[in-house]
Amino acid sequence: MTPLALYIHWPFCLAKCPYCDFNSHVRSGIDIDLWTRSLLADLAHEAALTPGRRLSSIFFGGGTPSLMPPALVERLLAAAAQDWAFEPDIEITLEANPSSVEAARFAALASAGINRVSLGLQALDDQTLRFLGRLHDAAEGLAALDVAQRHFNRVTFDLIYARPGQTPDQWAAELARALAFGTGHLSLYQLTIEPGTRFATLVREGSLVPLDDDAAADLFALTRDMTAQAGLPAYEISNHARTGEQSRHNLTYWRYGDYAGIGPGAHGRRLGRATVRHRKPENWLNAVARDGHGIAEERVLTPGEQASEALLMGLRLNEGIDPDALAVRFALPRDTLIDAAKARFYADLGLIEQTPTRLIVTPQGMPLLDALLGELVPAALVSA
Structure with missing residues (x-):
């Protein structure tokens, strides 16, 4: 595990x-x-x-x-x-x-x-x-x-x-x-x-x-x-x-690994679910006394939501992401994860680098990361 x-x-x-x-x-x-x-x-x-x-x-x-x-x-x-x-x-x-x-x-x-x-x-x-x-x-x-x-x-x-x-x-x-x-x-x-x-x-x-x-x-x-x-x-x-x-x-x-969050306001991602604890300390205490935990909201994330989050987080790293591995992990077609045409366009500008196994935002692209993420990660992925 x-x-x-x-x-x-x-x-x-x-x-x-x-x-x-x-x-x-x-x-x-x-x-x-x-x-x-x-x-x-x-x-x-x-x-x-x-x-x-x-x-x-x-x-x-x-x-x-x-x-x-x-x-x-x-x-x-x-x-x-x-x-x-x-x-x-x-x-x-x-x-x-x-x-x-x-x-x-x-x-x-x-x-x-x-x-x-x-x-x-x-x-x-x-x-x-x-x-x-x-x-x-x-x-x-x-x-x-x-x-x-x-x-x-x-x-x-x-x-x-x-x-x-x-x-x-x-x-x-x-x-x-x-x-x-x-x-x-x-x-x-x-x-x-x-x-x-x-x-x-x-x-x-x-x-x-x-x-x-x-x-x-x-x-x-x-x-x-x-x-x-x-x-x-x-x-x-x-x-x-x-x-x-x-x-x-x-x-x-x-790297979009699993993490558990406890205490007021804590967020978690584990077992394909997103958890949010009650934010106000009194509400959290009351929930723990009543339910045995402080969770205010827990929901199953779709494969598309998980893949989108993994991409948005992973492209912050200098190591970038492995699109093939993410496609296998979330059982999604590889071409749904990244907009291929825009990836080629920004690679030609030197803002990203594509290797046989990785997609990496270059040092020149990092100052523009938020804009690049909006371009590279299809909005429709979340509903996949």
Whole structure:
């Protein structure tokens, strides 16, 4: 049987933050015994549906999962190991905000079984952090990084670039500094203006001018060049790693492997089904008490839906996808997966590469990935 990944969502935050749309996250007096029982029950439900599988990765995400009591983390890992068994080199990642309060917990979390930490630094200077709406300052973030590197063998952090007015020299200096910290993995995201956000309002009002597409593409190319020269080449559109340091958990998503999701708001894909847990913590707790799990919606995905998702995820990777293997996997004709005429057209432009066994978006095509996906993956595939 193929390995399985597990995602555990912890919905509580250290304080109200601009990225958290659950006002109910910010509260005191959490009943840890109740949350422990409920998370264990949600986990047991998923384990009962996937007997005999081995876990290749576990990811603690959500609000501020590094605020989870280490004893709760340890209980969940022990239950997961008993219900599924672990791959010998299992990756167990925890997301953490770079605050001194959380950094002080790293030793206990490492003892509980966490072996990889993902820090949300986002920038290395105070001015940019204020612009991004972050609660920590640069000194606090770098102190957290130092503590993380002392307690965990595998550490990654993220930065956001292509900010308004950012020049190649500015980004090159910041990225060089980031690479000098010596982590084996970096997530480097271009700033995007999402509808309904504070940034979108500022753009509409004319007080924020996003970086234009050509300038952003130049920074993308610079990012790829610098990370490759430093020994952390891109393996996904926004992720860079030394050999062996790639995120195994995220690779499960991008390669369209099975993953179970537990906790409020968690999504899952397993056994050809999509699962969504109740988003509001109270509703999730009530569902677990009533049903033995927190699922709000579970539905069978059509072969076309699965193939479409696999394509949209897999083409993010530098390795691309194997159309023949996907056709066999989802029992669909190969020519329904990719628009062959458009694939030839974009191959001639150098935006994709087709080999006898792979279809790969080239480095020149990656900045245009969203548009390419819309062109290459037929809309009708979803109904197949």
